[in-house]
Amino acid sequence: MLNNIFYGRSLLNIDDFSADEINYLIDFAIHLKHLKKNNIKHEFLAGKNIALLFEKPSTRTRSSFVIAINDLGGHAEYLGTNDIHFGDEESVSDTAKVLGSMYDGIEFRGFKQQDVETLSKYSGVPVWNGLTDDSHPTQMLADFMTMKEKFGKLEGLTLTYVGDGRNNMANSLLITAALLGVNVHIVAPKSLFPSKANQELAQKYAQQSGAKVVITDDVDAGVKGSNVLYTDVWVSMGEDNWDERIQLLKPYQVNMEMIEKTGMNDDEIIFMHCLPSFHDNKTIKGQYIEEKYGLTALEVSDEVFNSKYAWQFTEAENRMHSIKAIVAATLGNLFIPKA
Structure with missing residues (x-):
């Protein structure tokens, strides 16, 4: 061998x-x-x-x-x-x-x-x-590969995850970014913050790599200076708590207003999503959400999803x-x- x-x-x-x-x-x-x-x-x-x-x-x-x-x-x-x-x-x-x-x-x-x-x-x-x-973890390799393709480096970038801070994506992004020296912000309602154990593990890795870890429910402060705005579905596979999650997470939708709040130039910021995404009503579930809640998009607006900032399909190929x-x-x- x-x-x-x-x-x-x-x-x-x-x-x-x-x-x-x-x-x-x-x-x-x-x-x-x-x-x-x-x-x-x-x-x-x-x-x-x-x-x-x-x-x-x-x-x-x-x-x-x-x-x-x-x-x-x-x-x-x-x-x-x-x-x-x-x-x-x-x-x-x-x-x-x-x-x-x-x-x-x-x-x-x-x-x-x-x-x-x-x-x-x-x-x-x-x-x-x-x-x-x-x-x-396999998603993490694709995500940070995508970031390196876009920016030519990883260390010193700021990745901000917005949404359910306790799910597998938030957990994995938090740990991976801290390991690799990427500043990581988790922006979520306090009831959906990452577990204490995951926060402590991320802080341990961040001390070694020089990354900065921020956990906050303040959208304005949390997204400022972001190179990557990342989100995921509000209700994960196997869950059915739509009413609760929509009520909690509506203020955390990634939209053009949030892009502007980062304060970054157009070539300094991208949007990423592990997919599938509720960005429009062109699916059965999308139509159900519109009929029941009057919303045409959830975690990301269609405007952002189809904008010049969107890298989710390169991410998917990766x-x-x-x-x-x-x-x-x-x-x-x-x-x-x-x-």
Whole structure:
């Protein structure tokens, strides 16, 4: 096996990797994107079989893993909710042992963080967290890759997340930014602030990286000086508390007024969203929201979503390139010398 400091490792939380390692993976993803755009083969996973376990459905995560693995010369097998029986007919640990004996790597997208950790513990192969209720590390690689493509650097930028500060996206952005020396603001109602544990972890990493961490319910102060305004849906998959969340979060919609409140020039700020987004009424749920609440958009206005500031579709494409980087690095036939 060629020397590879990543080989055989799992990605369960973003801080499973050091800041230097995350930066390496971001640069590697940018390189792999260049190879794909120029039709240069990079089949580092030839002969490898990957299981994709999905308790929660997804457009971007499934497509990204399938295309990434195909481009790398491997084979991806999708196993949905009708194919896996976590805690119902078979324990997670038993499933892990079976799949680990057949597959070279496992992706998991579901609810419990404990499930992805159990898969890693008992499978004996690399496991990648495609999303849990607590964490979304593969999304982080795409997000910070997108920021680096736009600004040419990460350290010293200011990322502001606006909305539900307790969800998996807010948690992951808070920790990743603090690790990488990116100033991070979480702007949310006090009842939706990140947990004390996550705030303390972010502050620990920020002390090492020089990042500044701000947690506030003051929109004006929180968004000032932002290079990135980031938001997510107000009601996550599996939740149904629309009345409560809309009432709480209406003042936190990303709109042109909020863009102006950042005080940044047009080339100094972008908008990002992990998608899908309620920015108009062109979906069944969008029509339901308009009929019940009289709102044509929730977490972001359609004006911002389709503006010159919008980078969410580049971000979505980068899911595939960044997932390719982590899968290739942890399972592929690469030469990555130790520092």
